[in-house]
Amino acid sequence: xxxSKNKVFQLLKDSFPDILERINDPIIVIDKxxxxxxxxxxxxxxxxxxxxxxxxxxxxxxxxxxxxxHVLKTGQPIEAEEHYNETLGFDIVASxxxxxxxxxxxxxxxxxxxxxxxxxxxxxxxxxxxxxxxGIKASIYKMHDSFSKVISQDQKMLYCINxxxxxxxxxxxxxxxxxxxxxxxxxxQAIHEASERRTYPFVAINCSAIPETLLESxxxxxxxxxxTGAKSSGKIGxxxxxxxxxxxxxxxxxxxxxxxxxxxxxxxxxxxxxLGINKRIPVNVRIIxxxxxxxxxxxxxxxxxxxxxxxxxxVPIFIPxxxxxxxxxxxxxxxxxxxxxxxxxxxxxxxPDAIECLQDxxxxxxVRELKNVIEHAVIMCQGDTITPDDFKLSKNIGVQxxxxxxxxxxTAVEELERKIINAALEKAYYNRSRAAKYLGISRxxxxxxxxxxxxxxxxQPTAK
Numbered sequence: 022x023x024x025s026k027n028k029v030f031q032l033l034k035d036s037f038p039d040i041l042e043r044i045n046d047p048i049i050v051i052d053k054x055x056x057x058x059x060x061x062x063x064x065x066x067x068x069x070x071x072x073x074x075x076x077x078x079x080x081x082x083x084x085x086x087x088x089x090x091h092v093l094k095t096g097q098p099i100e101a102e103e104h105y106n107e108t109l110g111f112d113i114v115a116s117x118x119x120x121x122x123x124x125x126x127x128x129x130x131x132x133x134x135x136x137x138x139x140x141x142x143x144x145x146x147x148x149x150x151x152x153x154x155x156g157i158k159a160s161i162y163k164m165h166d167s168f169s170k171v172i173s174q175d176q177k178m179l180y181c182i183n184x185x186x187x188x189x190x191x192x193x194x195x196x197x198x199x200x201x202x203x204x205x206x207x208x209x210q211a212i213h214e215a216s217e218r219r220t221y222p223f224v225a226i227n228c229s230a231i232p233e234t235l236l237e238s239x240x241x242x243x244x245x246x247x248x249t250g251a252k253s254s255g256k257i258g259x260x261x262x263x264x265x266x267x268x269x270x271x272x273x274x275x276x277x278x279x280x281x282x283x284x285x286x287x288x289x290x291x292x293x294x295x296l297g298i299n300k301r302i303p304v305n306v307r308i309i310x311x312x313x314x315x316x317x318x319x320x321x322x323x324x325x326x327x328x329x330x331x332x333x334x335x336v337p338i339f340i341p342x343x344x345x346x347x348x349x350x351x352x353x354x355x356x357x358x359x360x361x362x363x364x365x366x367x368x369x370x371x372x373p374d375a376i377e378c379l380q381d382x383x384x385x386x387x388v389r390e391l392k393n394v395i396e397h398a399v400i401m402c403q404g405d406t407i408t409p410d411d412f413k414l415s416k417n418i419g420v421q422x423x424x425x426x427x428x429x430x431x432t433a434v435e436e437l438e439r440k441i442i443n444a445a446l447e448k449a450y451y452n453r454s455r456a457a458k459y460l461g462i463s464r465x466x467x468x469x470x471x472x473x474x475x476x477x478x479x480x481q482p483t484a485k
Contacts, residue, residue: 049132050120051089055081058129062355062370072373092117092130171204171211172356175346181208181338188336189215194288196273196333197311199340202389205311206271208340213267218307221266226259229272237280243296260293263306273333274314274325285329308333343384343391347448350380353388357395358407365399371407378409380448385415439474442467446476 041048047064051057057078064075080087088099099117115134119127171182188195189212197205206225213223231239242258260268270276276284287293288308292301310333319325343350354376362369375398384390398411442460449455457467470476 044133047134049075049089049134050129051080051093052129053093053127055079055090055093073377088115088117089130089132092119093127096121096127171208172352173346173349174352175341175349177341178346178349181340184336184338185212186215188212190217192307194307194333194335195309196335196337197309197340198313198337199311200313200342200387202387203340203342204388205340206269208338209267209269209309209311212309213269213307216267216307218266222263223267223269224259224263225269225271227271229275233277233280236276237283238296240280241283241293241295244298255295255297258293258295260287260304260306261302263304265305267307267309270308270310272312272314273310274312274316274319278324278326281326281329285326285332288329288332343387345444345447347380347450350384350391351376353391354379354395357392358399361396361399367399367402369399369402369405369407372409375407375409375412378412378414382414390415435474438470439476442470442474442476 041059041061044061044063048059048061049057049064050059057075057080060072060075080090084090092099096119098119099115115132117130117132120129120131122128171178173179173182185195185208195209195212197208199205209225210223213219226239228236238256238258240258240260242256242261244255245253287304291305292303294301316325316330316334320327320330343353354371358369358371361367379391379394386393394412394414397413398407401413402408402411442456445456445459449459453467454464457464460467462470
């Protein structure tokens with residue numbers, strides 16, 4: 022039986038809003054006057070913007086060259102075109118279709134886009150076509166693993182992933198720098214799985230979680246009777262356990278100088294000596310380290326060996342904290358929401374006010390804290406929609422920067438102010454007026470601070 026378009030429309034019209042909500046691609050609709058009248062959940066999820074921030078905004082006022090307005094004026098559709106989107110501030114692949122009435126007049130435009138990691142992956146792969154089939158195959162493998170392990174649409178984080186894709190296949194020692202909970206171990210795992218060592222073990226050890234007296238035996242192992250309380254069978258250390266694979270040393274800044282000496286010897290000579298025996302055991306592992314501390318300052322103060330620092334810090338990767346990855350906040354929120362509603366057998370959504378609440382919070386605990394907040398909200402939510410009241414957020418939501426990199430008060434204050442200004446610019450997608458509003462200062466004061474700290478945003482890819 023064939024259905025006419027009218028019958029199909031009648032069949033779908035009652036369920037159409039729900040269908041739009043469940044589509045995985047971001048959808049936006051404007052009316053004939055250029056006002057945004059609808060965005061779906063995927064739009065919030067992928068773009069990191071709540072509906073409250075988008076709905077009822079007139080594109081003519083700020084984004085007169087937007088493709089939606091072009092279709093509104095011409096009535097001609099644009100299908101699957103790659104372009105720089107002025108509204109979003111980055112490249113997307115999207116289709117824009119005019120919504121016409123019975124009289125043929127354009128009453129609005131619907132845009133359906135794809136800005137997810139798959140698009141960024143495809144864009145990267147196009148740049149490596151000249152390498153030939155083998156090179157493309159290797160690039161696909163490496164980039165696929167990195168993107169599947171690291172959830173992000175933030176430009177700075179995508180830059181980190183791009184660097185990772187270039188060094189994952191080498192034997193270079195990588196040091197991941199970033200705050201606790203920002204995803205260092207996830208990225209380390211992705212590096213391992215994108216390397217030639219992926220078929221061998223990935224072994225992780227948190228150096229700060231193990232007492233100094235036990236850390237050496239955990240790393241190098243011991244033989245029977247090596248010390249009081251030692252197992253009669255002895256123990257294989259983490260280095261030997263990771264043979265031919267990767268050892269991830271988290272919180273490397275917390276190891277003692279004595280253990281640093283022994284770790285340095287291993288990086289130079291590639292053998293270990295278990296506690297209790299003078300036998301050299303060859304071990305072939307790649308070391309990926311991570312820290313949230315200022316190792317450069319620790320080196321200056323004699324708390325971390327400079328020779329070990331240079332051995333481990335061959336390729337530093339600086340992971341931005343979640344508060345500087347504004348687009349990723351809602352991305353992670355919906356990702357964790359989807360996981361936990363399945364885990365706890367619930368059918369709930371998240372209100373626009375809830376998303377905005379998450380975006381306004383400073384996330385001192387980064388992605389790890391956001392994950393816990395979403396799980397708590399899913400468990401405690403009594404209705405079918407999570408609201409801000411369901412979130413258990415720390416009352417102390419001031420800027421948390423961990424250890425200051427400089428103990429001179431004036432310098433430290435200026436360093437913190439510069440970071441806050443950059444965070445406001447990031448959140449405002451580099452819109453100066455909006456950033457000044459977030460900071461609660463006048464435009465003149467804001468411009469004066471940009472000049473003071475030599476912050477040039479003219480060349481930013483997301484500037485509007």
